[in-house]
Amino acid sequence: MSTTSPARPVAAAEAAVTGLGDRQHDDPAAPGGGRGRRGLLRSPLLRRVTIRVASAGVVVLVWWAVSAWGTPDPTLRPSPALVWRTLVDLSTLQDGGYNGLTWWQHLQISLGRVALGTAIGVAAGLVLGLAMGVITPLRIGLEPLLTFVRNLPPLAYFSLVVIWFGIDETPKIILLAIAALPPVAVVTAGAVLGAPVALVEAGRSIGLGRLAVVRRVVIPSALPEVLTGIRLSVAIAYSSVVAAETINGLPGIGGMVRDAQAYNNTAVVIVGILAIGTSGLVIDSLITTVAARVTPWRGHT
Amino acid sequence: MSPIISRSRHTRRAALLAATLAVGVGLSACASTGATTSGGTAADGSKVLRIAYQKFPSGDLVVKNQKLLEKALPGWTIEWKAFDSGASINTAFIAKAVDIGAIGSSPVARGLSAPLNIPYSVVYVLDVAGENEALVARKDSGVTTLEGLKGKRIATPFASTSHYSLLAALDHVGLKESDVTLVDLQPQDILAAWQRGDIDATYVWLPVLDKLRESGTQLVSSAEVAEWGKPTLDLGVVSNDLIAKHPEVVEAWRKAEAAGTATILNDPTAAAAAVAAELETTPEDAASQLKQGVFLTPEELTSATWLGSDGAPGGVAASLHDAAGFLAQQKKVPTAPAADVFTKAVYTKGLPGALGQ
Numbered sequence A: 001m002s003t004t005s006p007a008r009p010v011a012a013a014e015a016a017v018t019g020l021g022d023r024q025h026d027d028p029a030a031p032g033g034g035r036g037r038r039g040l041l042r043s044p045l046l047r048r049v050t051i052r053v054a055s056a057g058v059v060v061l062v063w064w065a066v067s068a069w070g071t072p073d074p075t076l077r078p079s080p081a082l083v084w085r086t087l088v089d090l091s092t093l094q095d096g097g098y099n100g101l102t103w104w105q106h107l108q109i110s111l112g113r114v115a116l117g118t119a120i121g122v123a124a125g126l127v128l129g130l131a132m133g134v135i136t137p138l139r140i141g142l143e144p145l146l147t148f149v150r151n152l153p154p155l156a157y158f159s160l161v162v163i164w165f166g167i168d169e170t171p172k173i174i175l176l177a178i179a180a181l182p183p184v185a186v187v188t189a190g191a192v193l194g195a196p197v198a199l200v201e202a203g204r205s206i207g208l209g210r211l212a213v214v215r216r217v218v219i220p221s222a223l224p225e226v227l228t229g230i231r232l233s234v235a236i237a238y239s240s241v242v243a244a245e246t247i248n249g250l251p252g253i254g255g256m257v258r259d260a261q262a263y264n265n266t267a268v269v270i271v272g273i274l275a276i277g278t279s280g281l282v283i284d285s286l287i288t289t290v291a292a293r294v295t296p297w298r299g300h301t
Numbered sequence B: 001m002s003p004i005i006s007r008s009r010h011t012r013r014a015a016l017l018a019a020t021l022a023v024g025v026g027l028s029a030c031a032s033t034g035a036t037t038s039g040g041t042a043a044d045g046s047k048v049l050r051i052a053y054q055k056f057p058s059g060d061l062v063v064k065n066q067k068l069l070e071k072a073l074p075g076w077t078i079e080w081k082a083f084d085s086g087a088s089i090n091t092a093f094i095a096k097a098v099d100i101g102a103i104g105s106s107p108v109a110r111g112l113s114a115p116l117n118i119p120y121s122v123v124y125v126l127d128v129a130g131e132n133e134a135l136v137a138r139k140d141s142g143v144t145t146l147e148g149l150k151g152k153r154i155a156t157p158f159a160s161t162s163h164y165s166l167l168a169a170l171d172h173v174g175l176k177e178s179d180v181t182l183v184d185l186q187p188q189d190i191l192a193a194w195q196r197g198d199i200d201a202t203y204v205w206l207p208v209l210d211k212l213r214e215s216g217t218q219l220v221s222s223a224e225v226a227e228w229g230k231p232t233l234d235l236g237v238v239s240n241d242l243i244a245k246h247p248e249v250v251e252a253w254r255k256a257e258a259a260g261t262a263t264i265l266n267d268p269t270a271a272a273a274a275v276a277a278e279l280e281t282t283p284e285d286a287a288s289q290l291k292q293g294v295f296l297t298p299e300e301l302t303s304a305t306w307l308g309s310d311g312a313p314g315g316v317a318a319s320l321h322d323a324a325g326f327l328a329q330q331k332k333v334p335t336a337p338a339a340d341v342f343t344k345a346v347y348t349k350g351l352p353g354a355l356g357q
Helices: A008-016 A019-025 A031-041 A044-068 A080-089 A103-134 A136-150 A154-165 A169-193 A197-205 A210-239 A253-262 A266-294 B003-033 B059-065 B068-072 B086-094 B105-111 B161-172 B187-196 B208-213 B222-227 B240-245 B247-266 B268-279 B283-291 B315-329 B339-344
Strands: B047-054 B076-083 B100-104 B120-128 B133-138 B153-156 B181-184 B201-205 B216-221 B233-239
Touching: A044 A080, A080 A266, A103 A136, A103 A169, A103 A210, A103 A253, A103 A266, A136 A169, A154 A169, A154 B187, A169 A210, A197 A210, A210 A266, A253 A266, A253 B086, A253 B181, B047 B059, B047 B086, B059 B068, B059 B120, B059 B247, B059 B268, B068 B247, B076 B086, B086 B100, B086 B105, B100 B105, B105 B161, B105 B233, B105 B315, B120 B240, B120 B247, B120 B315, B133 B161, B133 B208, B153 B161, B153 B187, B161 B201, B161 B222, B161 B315, B187 B201, B187 B208, B201 B208, B208 B216, B208 B283, B216 B222, B233 B240, B233 B247, B233 B315, B240 B247, B247 B268, B268 B283, B315 B339
Parallel strands: B047 B076, B047 B100, B153 B181, B153 B201
Antiparallel strands: B100 B233, B120 B233, B133 B201, B133 B216
């Protein structure tokens, strides 16, 4: 991970200021162990991991404290242990999983929907954004429309999508595609428009035609921002998955959360939320990694 | 980047972390103390009664429309909160956000079972499901009998009385849940899916049901399912907290409901007008919907068949217990509680005299 991080100076600076970290991690019970740990924590990667694990630990601790307060209430405040047991139960089909599938299979189905919906939305958004960046009247005409759609919560138009496209896969994919399209289109249009004039002029002066300028100059210079747009699109599509699965969402992780909610099965709701959140985190860091690999010239013009 | 900038970044991050934690802890503290309890106080100093209602035709809508409760409890501010399913009303009771609710018997059976164990009691039977909930198949699907549903796609709002009746009807003809494809849809979505031909059949209630009957074949109604020993009811439930603190309010509410039901039985035109206003439909439509439910007279209500009388809880308890057993068998609840849990959850204090007829 750290080798792909473009922010080396930050890591070095973090290593330079060790005071705060050390105070956080000093263990009064073991005064002799401080020095060795201090050495270990000098490694920036290890420090990052330690801090993240510690912050997750604090969250679980607070959660546990809240759940252990007074009489246990599995509906309002399910304990971490109960959620863990539920997670383990739903990981096998021994007790039938949830509606006949494990939580992992539900998640896979949702990920498939997000992948397809985002692919369609991003592809259409790229084409549209590029066209908008190059053809000014198109941009002027479409910009308000895109902003309009971008600011709509998916649930607002989902009823319409259901009336038009039914209750099967199509409306879910369409909803995710609609959610994914505007960010990437707007960012792409802006990036294309913002291609350095000097570079475009230089391209023209060496005899490149309009299309060639777009291909050789505009697209490479826009790519880093476009990748940011894609990352945004994926995040928005991903956060719309529960909305897309509000109607006939089973199987699917969002449908599982909703169904469990109808039966006030809070532990399953939390398992679903953890699955959605964690996979979103993994997907986001994958995209960041890929973006750093594909556009090493990022930050330089 | 200088270490100084970086240090301030660091401090900011620490401050942010601290702030996030503080907010988190604060929120969780709110969650346990912020929920107002029954008999809370409104801005003008009067006490607040929070009522969860649903938009199905019943005496409850007459009470709401004619402001019977507001007249009976002048010192109280009545807050009517609309819900679209018993499941969400259960959630509201768990969160201590409502005091009284109009809710189907199937969600109540679940609410009184572990792990929910909601501290509420049944104080009234609003109606007995008759022709107002039914299983209909689209004419195009070619299904004309219950047995013909094998392999078909059936929509119903999950965790509702209709869901319960559908499982009972399938069970009656020896079909398992896995023999059909069940789809969880809310009534308005059922209508859309039906019109598009996405589903073959549906178990649902009025007013959507009436629209579907025009292009469908009715396979069974809840009146018939009741004859097979699986009746569904719409119940009035009250939090045990309110019963303990303000039994007089519970009594006033019960009287108001009895007056609302009496209007349906004795003055159908006035009842239809009130219900039509609440459902935003025509009085004719409301009248036809009201005719399809079974509404109990005070004598029927307090008989051993239904709610029962003081000291002798009636058949509602056994029916709820039976429903819980069925839900456990269908793996909708882990286990059904003992019968006396339901007997204790039927509040009959002062009946039948307290209905004030």
